[in-house]
Amino acid sequence: MSDEDRPQIVHILGLGLDNRDGHKRLTRAEQFTVAGGSEGTHERMTETLVKTCEGLQRKGKTLRDADVREVAELIDKNTPRE
Numbered sequence: 242m243s244d245e246d247r248p249q250i251v252h253i254l255g256l257g258l259d260n261r262d263g264h265k266r267l268t269r270a271e272q273f274t275v276a277g278g279s280e281g282t283h284e285r286m287t288e289t290l291v292k293t294c295e296g297l298q299r300k301g302k303t304l305r306d307a308d309v310r311e312v313a314e315l316i317d318k319n320t321p322r323e
Contacts, residue, residue: 250304250312253293255286270294272304285321292319 257266257278266283268275273290275283293315297307304312 248309250307250309253290253304253312255290257282257286288321289316289319 253273255273255275255278257276259279259282260266260277262279264280266275266277266280268283268287270290272294275286275290277283278286293312294304296315296319297303297312300307302311
């Protein structure tokens with residue numbers, strides 16, 4: 242598969258579905274958007290995606306440059322465990 246044909250991630254959308262306090266939360270960045278969720282969920286998703294993008298940046302990559310599996314591994318690595 243050529244580079245033109247490989248799947249690319251151009252933006253990540255995180256959706257929090259556990260909001261019961263009525264607050265509308267939205268965090269936008271160049272490479273991701275996080276919408277909804279409780280305060281804690283929204284913060285964890287945002288932190289995960291910030292660290293993921295920082296990890297790519299350290300490697301000299303953007304979402305478009307990175308392999309889908311590489312992005313998935315970074316997200317998993319950067320997801321806070323309770």
